[in-house]
Amino acid sequence: MRRVTLLITAVALTLVVPAAQAEDDLAGYLESAMHAEFSGSGVVMCVWGVDSAATTYEITRTDGMSMVTGPDGEFMTHDGMTASSSGADWYALEVSEWAAWNMSDRYRLGDPTPTERLGRSATEITVMEDDLIRARIVLDDASTVPLLTEVYNAAGEVFRMSALVEFEPDVPEMPHMPEEYVEYDMLMPGEVSADLPEDVGGYTRTDTYGLDSSTQSFYSDGLFTFSVFEAGRGAVPTDFRTATAFEVDGLQYRRIISPNNVWVQWSSPEHSYVLVGDLPPDHISEVLAGLPDPGTRGVMMRLIDRLFG
């Protein structure tokens, strides 16, 4: 199946539309997908080497609000506010419109191809990154909802796949919303961490948030996004104890896979870092190479910490 796809997209390469227009069209597809209304259920899966993670989910989206139900509970978004019923905390964000969004010019849209999915008329588009096919997206014609997305790593293997298994374009009723109103704190984009670059691996930092003693820096290239959390050196989440070790440029990192994201942890002499995002492995390597290196403070310092810490 993938071979056939590659063949089709190889043909599409020669028919690539002019760059500026292609970018607008891809942006247009993604933006309308963002506002589409529908309900359905699906599966999302991520594979990296021997690590993989998958989950099923149900989704309802209507009127600027979406509710996703997975095995861990509910996740709801409403015009920039998000809330999760599985945890004690909830998060939202300061935006008056949708956040400014710039598509990196390394992406080009392959020629759209008519196809069919779930018995519905659909259009398949490919996202080219230089000469590499980075993603394949099948969009429902009537609603512009992505029915299938596949993201490939540098070797052309599927890295993440997200597919709707059931799809209904008419939403019968709004998802249930709780009725109580609770007071909340506000978090603003704020001071920037001096240690993190403005641009790295083709990604641009768009916001930084300060949270107690840690910061969250959000990066995007218009297609993929990631956050880098920088905290004091001791603050390593315990989940990483069983993480897979891997190397970039001879330096050590640890990673955990979840269906929608990759989590990478490392510590520099000063800080503990957690990177989380949906970007593919080759992008992760480039990004890590541009972020502060893992490292320890040296034997002498550790000894001093031990004695006087």
Added chain:
Amino acid sequence: MADHAVPTWEEVARDHGRRIYNFAYRLTGNPDDASDLMQEVLLRVRRGLSGYTPGSFEGWLWRITRNAFLDDVRRKKRRPTSPLPDDDRTSLGSAPPPEDVLAESRLPEHLQQALLALPFDFREAVVMCDVVGLSYEEIAEATDVPVGTVRSRIHRGRKMLKGMLG
């Protein structure tokens, strides 16, 4: 306000939120629009505070408020009840019946109606002067026109209001 030069958002919200709301209400006549506008202004103020250089805070704040109102009008494609350019209209718009006007309990209502019948520039200038309490200089800074224009707009606005209300 606290003694640092740049106010915090909390200080702005606390001290100015109500004034912004009243400005917005008198400008639009609509409580929902007014609270939307207030939210939008506070949002922009928060965003802007990090880029703010201490100067005339009042002027800066009201400039943001005014821009937010105009952006809102453009976005919703709503005319602010009459054309924007300065012109010497004396149309009565939806003026209330004269015998009612000065009945004291109804005056605020009638005055609000009359305000909404003014050309936008006049209404804005009168509201900034009499509701918000800005000086002509501050209004000039907020609306990007010379002080003489501010004075003229306030004057003509008041004359039109008097004409409508008797």
Added chain:
Amino acid sequence: MTHLGDLLSAFLDDELDSEQRLAAEAHLSECNSCVAERDDLAAVRSWMRELPVLEAPIPLAARRPPRWTWAAASVAAASLAIGLAIAPAQPAPGLDVLASQHSARVVVSPGISAVRGIGGAP
């Protein structure tokens, strides 16, 4: 004699310098039509200044809640412009907390997956 025109409004608003003020007072002592106009303007000005001060109906800034709940739709719509979050208190927050913070920012960016936020934490 030229009438005061918009200087009358400036006069009432105390926006004239001392020289202009003296000149205006001098003119008013001699010109009935300007006096009448001044009185009209003064009336409107005081009506405007006596408009009731309304209370802003929206609550502004507050403390952290223990769990999330949601505003009724109309209130939520009005408060969309305002940013909200909870800062985690733990020194080493679990990945579910970081996932929520990341997802909160992700969902306002369009992306290639129809699903944002689900399966965020391992």
